[in-house]
Amino acid sequence: MMMMILLLCSIIFVTILFLKKQSSGKKTKTPPSPPGLPLIGNLHQLGRHTHRSLCSLSKRYGPLMLLRLGRSPVLIVSSADLAQDILKTHDRAFASRPLTKLSDRLLYNNRDVASAPYGEYWRQMKSVCVIHLLSNKMVRSFQNVREEEITLMMENIRKSSSLQNVSHHLETLTNNVICRVALGRKYGGKTDFKKLTDRLSEMLGTFSVGSFIPWLAWIDWIRGWDSQLEKLAKELDAFFEKVLKDHEDSSIDRDRTDVIDALLAVRRNKSAGFEIDRVSIKAITLDVFVGGSDTSFTLLEWAMTELLRHPKSLNKLQEEVRTICKGKSSVSEDDLEDMPYLKAVIKEALRLHPPFPMMAPHYSTEDVKLRDYHIPAGTQVLVNAWAIGREVATWGLDAEEFKPERHLDSAVDFRGHNFELLPFGAGRRLCPAVSFAVVLNEVVLANSVHGFDWKLPVESMEDKTDVVESTGFSVRREFPLYAIASPPTCLT
Incomplete structure (x- = not known):
């Protein structure tokens, strides 16, 4: 009861201040905005x-809108040409990240690459990733890991x-x-790192009242959000500390260099400068693990979903893969270059189902004039990659349909040069792990359709209805995908 009274008084106080500011504030030309409410702004319009x-x-207010989420x-941004303005024309001005309590506690006070503010520290850490962790040589060095795990998955499918x-x-x-790749070995049982990272992904997708309305941050404490945050942060750090100590133990013989080995070598040799x-x-x-596993799993799950919902596309992909790999029991990474339809399927899955539909938020560090609108420093920017991937002006009237053929004669790619397709971002904050993610996705999908014939269960309605999406930082299926796997009718 007392909490409700305090909240009501707070709303009345802020409403008075809001109306006073509205009546006396200096007018500047800003992008169109949906009507908001005092205190919460447009938060109530986010479903x-x-x-x-x-x-x-x-669709009502245009591809460039200014919302007020609390006081922020x-x-x-919901169109390709405006995304180009943000991520290319004014890239430097929008290259930073907003600082939040979530990233502060879970991402080591923004010391990772993804959430670090734009500046010298971010440049240094990104160079470490690009040169020492995600180079073509390093990506190739993990080929045996990919092959071994794919073989294990195929065997498990056959046994089920x-x-x-x-x-x-x-x-x-x-x-x-x-x-x-990142930690040197699988972690399961009592140290199930997957459960920790699932909780991290879920936490990153939750709403913190204090992040948008700081003087109501006490609500996060009362509802237990703060305690959950602290508990998860401590568990994650304890896990990584243990893994680091294992890597520093010289008595443990390591037959393969993983990400932590490479980082420790950079630190020991001072090779980064x-x-x-x-x-x-x-x-x-943590960046490498969360970004790599979430992106790859989500993309593969949606790609298989769409192929099962579109048997003609599945058959066409199987024909391509089985023709190229005639007489072979599996698909190697060297085979992938000759599979244009496979690459088209990956692009189409990324277009319709980007793993992170809302790109990580950007943050303006200076005033910008954008299409005659004044965008002040301190403005967050959210690029809606999901909406851009379904833009009728770019993709045509069939933009909502799964149609890999649209990419066969198209130069549009997802590596940051074309703003019609932005699953990995673009500009300075382009995800540095694109090459690693792409080769894993392609070789897993190719082997899956090469080794088995797939179809949906007879009682399934997935081919007739929309598939429910999950909520959170990355958007997966709400419910697992089930399908029938059988030996290939003709493994040519």
């Missing part, structure tokens, strides 16, 4: 799936009943690959 809510609003001004939990198989594979400390090593490793 369960933010990317869909903002896409609907953009947030620019919403014909009705397969496809989501479980794909999630296990991507988790195991990234664990071995600057000091890299223990906290930065843990923060970067």
Whole structure:
């Protein structure tokens, strides 16, 4: 009762201040805005799936909107040409990240690459990732890991009943690959790192009242959000500290260099040209794991979903893969270059289902004039990659349809040069792990359709209805994908 009285008094007080400011504030030309409410602004207009809510609003107010989420001004970008303005023309001005309590506690005070503010520290850490962790040589060095885990997944599918939990198989594979690449070995049982990172992804997708309305931050404490945050942060750090100590133990013989080994070598040899400390090593490793596993699993799950819903596309992909790999029991990474339809399927899955529909927020560090609008410093920017991927002006009237053929004669790619397709971002904050993610996605999908014939269960309605999306930082299926796997009718 007391909490409700305090909240009501707070709302009345802020309403008075809001109306006073509205009547006396200096007018500047700003992008169109949906009507907001005192105190909360436009927060009430964000539904369960933010990317869909903002896409609907953009159809009414235009592809460039200014929302007020609590006290924070947030620019919403929902078209390819405006994304180019933000991520290329004015890239430097919008290259930073907003600082939040979430990133402070969970991402080591923004010491990782993804959430670090734009500046010298971010440049140094990104160079470490690009040169020492995600170079073509390093990506190739993990080929055996990918092959071993794919072989294990295929064997598990063969041993299971014909009705397969496809989501479980794909999630296990991507988790195991990234664990071995980043941490040196799989972590399960009492130290199930996957459960920790699932909680992290879920936490990053939750709403913190204090992040948008600081003077109401006490609500986060009362509802237990703060305690959950602290508990998860301590568990994650304890896990990484243990993994680091294992790597520093010279008595443990290591037959393969993983991400932590590479980072420790950079620190020991001072090969980066600057000091890299223990906290930065843990923060970067967390980036590699969460970004790699979430992106790859989510993409593969949606790609298989769409292929099963569109049997003609599945058959066409199988024909391509099985023709190229005639007489072979599996698909190697060397085979992938000759598979244009496979690459088109990956692009189409990324277009319709970007793993992170709302790109990580950008933050303006200076005033910008954008299309005759004044965008002040301190404005957050959210680029709706999901909406851009479904823009009729770019993709045509069939933009909502899964149609890989649209990419066969198109030069549009997802590596940051074309703003019609932005699953990995663009500009200075382009995800540095694109090459690693792409080769894993392609070789897993190719082997899956090469080794088995797939179809949906007879009672399934997935091919007739929309598939429900999850909520959170990354958007997966709400429910696991089940499908029937059978030996290929003709493994040519």
